[in-house]
Amino acid sequence: MKVLVIGKGGREHALVWKLAQDERIEAIFAAPGNPGIGELATCVPVGETEIAELVAFAKEEAIDWTIVGPEAPLVEGVVNAFQAAGLNIFGPTREAAAIEGSKQFAKQLMDRAGIPTADYAVFTDENAAIAYVERQGAPIVIKADGLAAGKGVTVAETIESAREAIRHVFSGEYGEQSSVVIEECLVGEECSLMAFVHEDIVVPMVLSQDHKRAFDGDKGPNTGGMGAYSPLPQFNEERLTQEAVERILQPLVDQMAQEGIPFTGFLYAGLMLTANGPSVIEFNARFGDPETEVILPRLETPLLSVIETLMEGRVPRLSWSLQAAVGVVLAADGYPESPETGRELTLAFPKDLLVFHAGTKKADGLLKSAGGRVFVCVGLGDSPREAAEKVYANIPEQSGLFYRKDIAQKAIRTV
Known part of the structure; x- marks a missing residue:
């Protein structure tokens, strides 16, 4: 069999790595x-949003x-185009991918499906949004409505930082944005639950936890x-997964089918584990990144068999x-605001680590950085402590x- 993976990051490297273990491919x-x-x-010089060329x-x-990795081609309709051409593709249509392409659409869909999520308001006017924040107070969450490469969300601890986040949204920092979603700030611990879905069938994966803030101690933007791990021994995973499927994932896919x-x-469901149970922070229409890099190494079933x-x-x-x-992201200095790219990479990774390229390129015969997140290093062990010790003991130093x-x-x- 022949398989095409669309994308160029760490998530797609992990997908290819997993598929390469399948003798049928x-x-x-x-x-x-x-x-x-x-x-x-075999890398093909076709961009992930060059849909006509991908079909050809x-x-x-x-x-x-x-198999589609990133969100942009999904939102632009790559699945629709492949289906129209009679080609097998795994991913949501443009219409279904709107659960990630528009946070407003996702919130309204959750309302109709009765899915627990934070209270929110949507604004198309910058001044009206700022006035709302001043009435509500802080902490408060500011979200660019459209795609923002995972960086359009600000948990504002002060009114001033909320005002600044709103100005950033409407200034075009995250691309063309016509509206902003403002949410109450939920309190609890976060986790990620991903599932294989086809219409009304929901097959949950194991849980993982992402680390969104740039610096230790959940500090910074x-x-x-910046890293992820799985499993989550601090929770009853079986009970939490069952509750999340019953209250969140299944109602979502049933509502989407009904509509x-x-x-x-x-x-992908980003969840906040509140005192009242799991509540949705966001939905994504694809595998999470860097969660994919710690989930797929634990999956023993061939990926393509699951899809078929x-x-x-x-x-x-x-x-x-x-x-x-346990996966640790090696990011370029200046990330996320202004990452330094084009730096020559001379790291020698030991065999004890799984290493996924997230933002690299070849130039003049040299390996160079080409994005904010450059590598994801993954350690495996019999416990999170052992896996973490393995990854941290083996990350080589690289300036920049x-x-x-x-x-x-x-x-x-x-534990």
């Missing part, structure tokens, strides 16, 4: 891929399955994610390793990169 392509992916697959390539190479926009693909079973309308049985995975040194500490302190 004879060839893997990635568009556009990255140098790390290129060690396992899949036809020409007789690709059996295409929000990022796309004529059924969801198929990787569904699901698309046949059957419920796949998932097998998970009992090992823990920084990383958090406290990933998975909540789990380590629990």
Whole structure:
């Protein structure tokens, strides 16, 4: 079989890495891929949002399955285009991907489905949004309505920082944004629950926890994610997963099907575990990043088999390793506001680590940084402590990169 993975980051490297373990797959392509992916697959010089070119390539190479990594091509309709061409692709349509493409759409959909989430208001006028914040007080959460590469969310601790966040949204810092969503600030611990979904079938994965803040101790600005780990021994995972599926994921997909926009693909729910149970912070229409890099190493079932079973309308049985995975992001200095790129990378990674390229490129025969998040290093062990010790003992030093040194500490302190 031939498989095409769309994307170029750490998530897509992890997808390719997992697919490469499947003996049924004879060839893997990635568009556009990255140098790390290129060690396992054939990289194709087609951008992830060059939809017509992606369709043409899949036809020409007789690709059996295409798997979409990032959100932008989903929101732009890559699944619609592949389906119209009669090509197998796993991911939500443009209409269903709006659960990530528009936070306003997602919140209103949750309202209709009765899904627990933070109270909110939506504004298209900057001054009206600022006046609302001044009435509500802080802390408060400011979200750019559209796609913002994981960086359009500000947890404002003060009124002034909320005003600044609103100004950033309307100034175009996160791309063209016509509205802002302002939410109450929920209190609790966060976790990520992803699921394989096809219409009314929801198959949950194991839980993980992302670390959004740039610096140790959850300090600094929000990022796309500075690390993640799985499992979460501080929770009763089985009970929490069951509750989240029953109260959140299943009602969501049922509501979407009822409204004529059924969801198929990787569904991500960012959850806040409040005193009243799990509440939705956000939905994504794809695998989380860097959660993918700690979830897929624990998945023992071949990924493509899961997708094929699901698309046949059957419920796949998932097998998970009992090992823990701890992933640490190596980010470029200046990330997330103004990451330094183009730096030559000379790291020599030991074999004890899984290393996924997140933002790298080859230039003049040299490996160089090409994004804010450059690598994701993953350690595996019999416990979160062992996995964390392995990853931190083996991260090589590289000038121009920084990383958090406290990933998975909540789990380590629990056991």
